[in-house]
Amino acid sequence: DQQVKQNSPSLSVQEGRISILNCDYTNSMFDYFLWYKKYPAEGPTFLISISSIKDKNEDGRFTVFLNKSAKHLSLHIVPSQPGDSAVYFCAASAVDGANNLFFGTGTRLTVIP
Amino acid sequence: DTEVTQTPKHLVMGMTNKKSLKCEQHMGHRAMYWYKQKAKKPPELMFVYSYEKLSINESVPSRFSPECPNSSLLNLHLHALQPEDSALYLCASSPPGQVSGNTIYFGEGSWLTVV
Numbered sequence: 001d002q003q004v005k006q007n008s009p010s011l012s013v014q015e016g017r018i019s020i021l022n023c024d025y026t027n028s029m030f031d032y033f034l035w036y037k038k039y040p041a042e043g044p045t046f047l048i049s050i051s052s053i054k055d056k057n058e059d060g061r062f063t064v065f066l067n068k069s070a071k072h073l074s075l076h077i078v079p080s081q082p083g084d085s086a087v088y089f090c091a092a093s094a095v096d097g098a099n100n101l102f103f104g105t106g107t108r109l110t111v112i113p
Numbered sequence: 114d115t116e117v118t119q120t121p122k123h124l125v126m127g128m129t130n131k132k133s134l135k136c137e138q139h140m141g142h143r144a145m146y147w148y149k150q151k152a153k154k155p156p157e158l159m160f161v162y163s164y165e166k167l168s169i170n171e172s173v174p175s176r177f178s179p180e181c182p183n184s185s186l187l188n189l190h191l192h193a194l195q196p197e198d199s200a201l202y203l204c205a206s207s208p209p210g211q212v213s214g215n216t217i218y219f220g221e222g223s224w225l226t227v228v
Contacts, residue, residue: 034216043203043219089155100169101217103155
């Protein structure tokens with residue numbers, strides 16, 4: 001059973017506009033959430049994270065929002081750039097400290113110049 | 114520096130071969146991981162080593178044998194693999210501590226093809 005879900009397999013956005021990638025989770029024990037970016041033939045690259053005690057974390061063009069009551073998080077990229085085109089994975093880990101990440105299925109972002 | 118180095122980048126092996134994948138990090142991380150990723154699927158955890166001891170084995174077949182010789186190195190020994198084991202194998206590491214919230218950093222992966 002997929003505990004972290006990314007329901008949009010793909011997203012296309014015009015350069016300069018905002019990209020919004022969404023992620024939902026089912027396990028209420030998740031307390032740390034991460035976004036990874038992946039280019040073909042490469043490993044995932046860590047982008048940004050958020051702890052469950054926060055509802056927003058910002059790093060440059062990237063902002064992650066967390067809505068614990070809805071078990072939903074989103075990644076905003078603004079302005080979007082062609083180099084942002086990649087697959088974005090949402091991931092979560094739980095309070096049991098097992099250091100295991102549960103990944104979503106990914107969203108392929110294409111930024112159109 | 115958040116570098117996890119994996120070798121080889123590509124490996125083709127026959128079903129009767131014995132080979133190894135290697136992973137190295139010099140960030141002082143004390144947790145190291147092997148993940149497997151098939152095409153168009155998310156990474157799936159295989160093994161976790163914490164302070165050089167195997168702490169998680171996600172029911173991985175014995176034809177995959179992990180080894181952690183020291184805190185910087187992680188190997189994955191492969192023997193008698195099947196074609197369906199062809200995938201991208203990702204090594205990762207995270208800072209010391211068992212508390213959730215440690216960011217996991219991935220290597221670039223080793224592409225394995227079993228023929």
